[in-house]
Amino acid sequence: MRHIISVLLENEAGALSRVSGLFSARGFNIESLTVAATNDETLSRMTIVSVGDDGIIEQIVKQLNKLIDVVKVTDLTSMEHIERELLLVKIDVNPDTQADIDRQIDKFSGKIIDVSEDTYLVEVVGQSKKINEFLGSLDALKILEVSRTGVTGVCQKREG
Amino acid sequence: MKLNGAQILVQSLKNEGVDHIFGYPGGAVLHIYDALGAQDDIKHILVRHEQGATHAADGYARASGKPGVVLVTSGPGITNAVTGIATAHMDSIPMVVISGQVPSPLIGNDAFQEVDAVGITRSCVKHNFLIKDINQISLTIKKAFHIASTGRPGPVLIDIPKDITIAQIQEPNYIDTVDMRSYQPVVDAEPKQIIKAVELILSAKQPVIYAGGGCVIGNADQELREFTRQLGFPITQTLMGLGAYPAKGELFIGMLGMHGTYEANMTMHDSDCVIAVGARFDDRITANISKFCPTAKIIHIDIDPSSIGKNVAVNVPLVGEVKSVLKDLIQALKGKKTTDISAWWAQINEWRGVDSLAYQTKEGVIKPQTVIETLYEVTKGEAIVTSDVGQHQMWAAQYYHFNEPRRWINSGGLGTMGFGLPAAMGAKLAKPDRDVACVTGEGSIQMMLQELSTMLQYNTPVKIINLNNGYLGMVRQWQEFFYEKRYAMSYMEALPDFVKLAESYGHIGVKVEREEDLKPALIEAFKQKDRTVFLDIITDPNENVFPMIPSGAGHNEMLLAGRDEMASTNDEGLDQV
Ligand SMILES: Cc1cc2nc3c(=O)[nH]c(=O)nc-3n(C[C@H](O)[C@H](O)[C@H](O)COP(=O)(O)OP(=O)(O)OC[C@H]3O[C@@H](n4cnc5c(N)ncnc54)[C@H](O)[C@@H]3O)c2cc1C
Ligand SMILES: Cc1ncc(C[n+]2csc(CCOP(=O)(O)OP(=O)(O)O)c2C)c(N)n1
Numbered sequence: 252m253r254h255i256i257s258v259l260l261e262n263e264a265g266a267l268s269r270v271s272g273l274f275s276a277r278g279f280n281i282e283s284l285t286v287a288a289t290n291d292e293t294l295s296r297m298t299i300v301s302v303g304d305d306g307i308i309e310q311i312v313k314q315l316n317k318l319i320d321v322v323k324v325t326d327l328t329s330m331e332h333i334e335r336e337l338l339l340v341k342i343d344v345n346p347d348t349q350a351d352i353d354r355q356i357d358k359f360s361g362k363i364i365d366v367s368e369d370t371y372l373v374e375v376v377g378q379s380k381k382i383n384e385f386l387g388s389l390d391a392l393k394i395l396e397v398s399r400t401g402v403t404g405v406c407q408k409r410e411g
Numbered sequence: 412m413k414l415n416g417a418q419i420l421v422q423s424l425k426n427e428g429v430d431h432i433f434g435y436p437g438g439a440v441l442h443i444y445d446a447l448g449a450q451d452d453i454k455h456i457l458v459r460h461e462q463g464a465t466h467a468a469d470g471y472a473r474a475s476g477k478p479g480v481v482l483v484t485s486g487p488g489i490t491n492a493v494t495g496i497a498t499a500h501m502d503s504i505p506m507v508v509i510s511g512q513v514p515s516p517l518i519g520n521d522a523f524q525e526v527d528a529v530g531i532t533r534s535c536v537k538h539n540f541l542i543k544d545i546n547q548i549s550l551t552i553k554k555a556f557h558i559a560s561t562g563r564p565g566p567v568l569i570d571i572p573k574d575i576t577i578a579q580i581q582e583p584n585y586i587d588t589v590d591m592r593s594y595q596p597v598v599d600a601e602p603k604q605i606i607k608a609v610e611l612i613l614s615a616k617q618p619v620i621y622a623g624g625g626c627v628i629g630n631a632d633q634e635l636r637e638f639t640r641q642l643g644f645p646i647t648q649t650l651m652g653l654g655a656y657p658a659k660g661e662l663f664i665g666m667l668g669m670h671g672t673y674e675a676n677m678t679m680h681d682s683d684c685v686i687a688v689g690a691r692f693d694d695r696i697t698a699n700i701s702k703f704c705p706t707a708k709i710i711h712i713d714i715d716p717s718s719i720g721k722n723v724a725v726n727v728p729l730v731g732e733v734k735s736v737l738k739d740l741i742q743a744l745k746g747k748k749t750t751d752i753s754a755w756w757a758q759i760n761e762w763r764g765v766d767s768l769a770y771q772t773k774e775g776v777i778k779p780q781t782v783i784e785t786l787y788e789v790t791k792g793e794a795i796v797t798s799d800v801g802q803h804q805m806w807a808a809q810y811y812h813f814n815e816p817r818r819w820i821n822s823g824g825l826g827t828m829g830f831g832l833p834a835a836m837g838a839k840l841a842k843p844d845r846d847v848a849c850v851t852g853e854g855s856i857q858m859m860l861q862e863l864s865t866m867l868q869y870n871t872p873v874k875i876i877n878l879n880n881g882y883l884g885m886v887r888q889w890q891e892f893f894y895e896k897r898y899a900m901s902y903m904e905a906l907p908d909f910v911k912l913a914e915s916y917g918h919i920g921v922k923v924e925r926e927e928d929l930k931p932a933l934i935e936a937f938k939q940k941d942r943t944v945f946l947d948i949i950t951d952p953n954e955n956v957f958p959m960i961p962s963g964a965g966h967n968e969m970l971l972a973g974r975d976e977m978a979s980t981n982d983e984g985l986d987q988v
């Protein structure tokens with residue numbers, strides 16, 4: 252099953268490589284990984300999406316907790332949470348396809364953020380599933396470039 | 412007063428109570444050496460190879476319980492140390508390694524003797540640091556010792572660029588303790604889990620205690636003894652646990668696992684309640700995991716949550732220090748009555764009757780098992796025994812009956828040939844009043860021979876028991892059993908004359924070829940209190956380690972000496988003239 256794991260860790264040089272090294276050394280799978288500073292400048296937040304059975308996810312959480320720089324690990328999947336990802340996609344557009352593409356962008360609440368003679372740059376925000384669906388709704392041959400941020404997420408309760 | 416970084420570093424080490432550093436100098440650490448040379452609280456042991464430094468510090472740590480300390484230079488200095496760091500990591504040994512680094516402005520430039528020490532060691536340390544600011548030196552040392560020696564211990568590396576050892580600041584205020592929000596090892600297990608464990612223990616009909624290295628590492632031997640005696644349960648120990656519970660104890664049924672006793676493995680197999688105490692269900696223990704303890708409920712005490720449920724599903728997890736968890740269990744079990752397990756003991760005693768460690772002596776050859784038994788006799792079981800890796804290691808574990816913890820020092824998790832000799836030196840420095848023997852093989856000893864020179868320089872008398880079977884015996888055994896006796900590259904031609912070799916290093920060398928010379932030679936060697944003696948003992952080249960769980964088999968499918976030896980060699984028996 253797919254899990255979103257949120258990791259709060261000391262904002263130290265090398266913290267990212269400790270986490271990515273852990274995943275490769277132990278053969279854990281990473282679907283996406285994002286990391287950035289938080290409101291507390293001594294801490295970073297990393298959000299990892301991984302797929303595995305319960306035993307593997309339990310090991311991932313335990314191994315992450317074991318890293319000395321890690322302050323807190325939360326498996327968001329086990330609680331009410333919000334998940335978001337941002338997509339930037341460059342699409343080939345011509346007068347024949349434009350109407351259809353516009354419709355899809357509308358349907359997925361996307362935003363056209365740049366337009367050239369024959370391309371759109373579109374932004375879509377949402378769950379990964381929605382982004383996958385949006386990309387799936389486009390003609391694959393017309394997708395010129397895709398850049399996704401990977402998932403970030405928070406739990407909905409006040410204390411997570 | 413202004414001090415340079417190197418002086419602050421050395422003072423910080425003193426504050427940690429460091430009395431020995433094992434190291435080797437080089438450009439990046441010359442300021443540190445300068446500071447070390449200017450004091451005499453810390454004794455520096457100049458090894459002959461950085462791997463030797465790490466194993467010696469490791470042996471020192473295992474014998475004393477204190478973290479071992481290593482100092483190496485950048486580049487080749489730290490890469491040479493990696494094997495020893497990984498060895499300590501696998502066996503959860505507290506160690507602090509300080510490596511020099513090229514000056515900060517040159518980092519990343521492929522500077523002379525630059526390697527990414529933090530990157531190279533990341534996966535084989537508990538934690539590592541690159542010091543970027545002279546003001547961080549004392550705090551980093553404090554953190555390193557704290558991390559290395561608490562929780563599940565392990566090696567910590569501190570990489571320090573040369574310029575930081577040279578810069579000067581006002582001498583800092585050294586702190587006494589450190590509290591890290593991201594590192595808070597658990598001590599006590601959850602009370603509700605203790606209650607669950609007690610229920611399970613009281614209802615067990617076929618229980619067994621399976622104790623491991625955590626009992627040694629966590630200094631919980633007294634609690635383990637009390638707990639075991641309170642229950643009257645059979646106890647088996649891993650290779651790393653030996654000595655925590657005394658081998659001569661009635662309730663001890665021997666080591667378990669690949670080369671464990673028949674009774675230990677059968678007991679595990681048929682048990683309905685396994686109490687794992689500071690052990691990590693290593694694959695050498697479980698053998699074929701799908702056949703492991705098919706009927707048992709499992710209670711697992713471990714300080715490291717990730718050890719629990721990693722290889723084997725556990726019914727009652729008890730996360731905490733063995734010492735404290737056992738104390739809680741002992742308390743909770745006081746006055747409670749366990750199930751009558753006399754039928755279980757009758758069964759175990761029947762298995763004991765198989766006498767799986769019996770071996771056949773042969774006229775004219777020295778059996779390696781006899782050597783270890785004689786070593787036990789001559790040292791009255793009171794020596795510290797280190798070992799290398801191979802058959803000799805298993806024989807030492809099986810036939811030297813360890814009755815106290817920290818007497819048996821070996822590389823279990825990584826299985827590092829070359830470990831034994833430097834570890835013996837480190838152990839002797841930690842326990843100068845105790846006899847130290849290094850049980851080794853002609854293969855392993857050649858991996859760290861150069862440390863004989865260090866041992867002369869610092870007068871660390873050790874007795875080297877070289878079980879010279881002329882083969883990489885453990886490899887040869889596998890080839891005999893599983894590769895139809897195709898002995899590819901497991902024979903070493905051109906062995907040195909070990910007697911002359913020992914002599915050329917300034918030690919005593921003795922060759923033992925006849926069984927009648929064995930005991931006198933050992934007695935004489937241990938009489939030489941101030942000398943290192945190298946006993947080159949020519950042993951049966953064809954002896955195998957039994958009993959054995961072959962790969963893929965379960966605990967109840969062991970190969971036994973005599974019976975299965977014949978079966979496995981039957982087809983080509985005629986070749987063995
Ligand atoms: C040639 C060869 C053959 C081998 N054959 C065998 C064999 O037949 N049988 C065998 O047993 N081994 C054998 N080994 C060794 C094996 O590879 C493992 O090293 C060993 O089984 C691990 O022992 P352990 O489970 O006690 O764990 P250790 O490696 O000692 O780990 C200790 C465990 O205790 C925990 N711990 C540490 N400190 C504490 C504390 N204070 N409180 C609570 N928990 C703590 C740790 O988290 C860890 O999980 C062999 C090795 C070699 C090289
Ligand atoms: C550094 C290293 N390389 C290779 C091995 C694989 N290995 C395990 S046991 C062994 C043979 C050891 O031979 P020896 O020291 O003579 O001991 P014996 O088995 O003959 O008692 C080898 C090569 C190892 N454990 N360590």
Ligand SMILES: [Mg+2]
Binds near residue numbers: 801881
């Ligand atoms: Mg050999």
